[in-house]
Amino acid sequence: MRSTEVAAATRTSPFGRGASARGLSSWAIARIFLLLQMVIVVVVCCTVGLLMLWRAQSAAEQRATDITKAESATLAQDPFVIQQVTSADPSAGLQPYVSKVVNGSSVSFVTIMSPEGIRYTHPDESNIGQHYLGDISRAQRGETMTVKERGTLGMSMRTIMPIRDDHGTVVGLVSTGVTVTEISATVRDGLPAIGLFAGILLVTTTLTTVLLYRYLHRATLGYSQQDILNSEATRSMAQMLRIQNHEHRNRMHTVVSLLDLGRTTEARQFAREDLESTGRHMPSWGSYEQLPAVAALLSGKAREAKERGIELTVRVDGHWDAIPLSEIELVTVVSNLVDNAVDAVAGSTESGTVEVELSETDAGWDIVVADNGPGVSDHDRARIFSWGYSTKPTGPEGRGLGLALVRDTLAQHGASIDVFNDAGAVFTVVIPRSEERRSR
Secondary structure (H helix, E strand, O other), rough: OOHHHHOOOOOOOOOOOOOOOHHHHHEHHHHHHOOOOOOOHHHHHHHHHHHHHHHHHHHHHHHHHHHHHHHHHHHHOOOHHHHHHOOOOOHHHHHHHHHHHHHHHOOOOOEOOOOEEEOOOOOOOHHHEEEEOOHHHHOOOOOOOEEEEEEEEEEEEEEEEEOOOOOOEEEEEEEEEHHHHHHHHHHHHHHHHHHHHHHHHHHHHHHHEEEEEEEHHOOOOHHHHHHHHHHHHHHHHHHHHHHHHHHHHHHHHHHHHHHOOHHHHHHHHHHHHHHHHHHOOOOOOOOOOOOOOHHHHHHHHHHHHHHHHHEEEEEOOOOOOOOOOHHHHHHHHHHHHHHHHHHHOOOOOOOEEEEEEEOOOOEEEEEEEEEEOOOOOOOHOOOOOOOOOOOOOOOOOOOEEEHHHHHHHOOOOOEEEEEOOOOEEEEEEEEEOOOHHHHO
């Protein structure tokens, strides 16, 4: 039998400790799916809506940039503007001219100024003659610049361009801009379309989610994860009882038949041998009364394995009355691990063996189930505890549930499970004592 030291070397589980699933495990699987999907749907729809809003804002700013560039270029090359900026009183001719330009275009303002930045025009005439607010250094050097900055009319996208005379000398500057308020108004005009698209996306994804929920609800019969765990434990107990009931009926039938034939001595001898055989198949417990259901389960599994030509041996040490798992949960764990081991060696050409060891340690309790089958590959080891994953052919009842159920049952109590190869597969369960008991 493999020593319990094997368990000590495998106390670090990929599932961690203290990972409790009691809260969600009582919810129907379909309900959990619906809630998670709806959260995803809302997050996706909000993200898409915000992305579309950002793109609309960027597009509006780009449109404002294009408009101001075109308007500034037109005014900078306008002969009338060039003539007026070099006149004795530029504001007299340019202010009314600019007002007409603004009224007939998409720009919010046009400011024409001297090369030093002194305004000749402004929407608010009281600002004429004052210095332009903002950076004009590049335009003064003869470059065209487009910036987003704050002026007397608030934040705006503006293009500043030099005005040159016939000799190429910079004789003035022209700044045209579109305020952020007008840009925002353009974005607001597109909000209904964005809202409509986001709404359609929300409705369609919600409808799809609800349809998937209804399908999953029907497929899982409305069961929660805890329901499935309990169902699996009940199945294991029922299987154990069927095996024992089948054997008991056969043996009682033999005894009755011998009595009917008047062969009392043979009937008594058969019954005595049956009792002795039952005692030999019972696990070696420190105290049988601790876990009678698990003991009966292992006894039935030993007989079932023997019928398949597999030797199943059991050793149980220590006291198990303080274990945090209920007996029905322990039956789920042991039953699935033993079934998995028996199936692994069932097709072996050599004599199949399965060893089960339950032992108490200072840290808690260990369950080791080992077999001499082909072992577990590295690829399977990484996925063997996942729901729906199995190395066996899919049967009428489905596959890939047993080890996942074991994992989830253990996780509820901070216990862990791991697997490695040692002349076959070795599954090791480590069940820690509660902090309260450990501190005593």
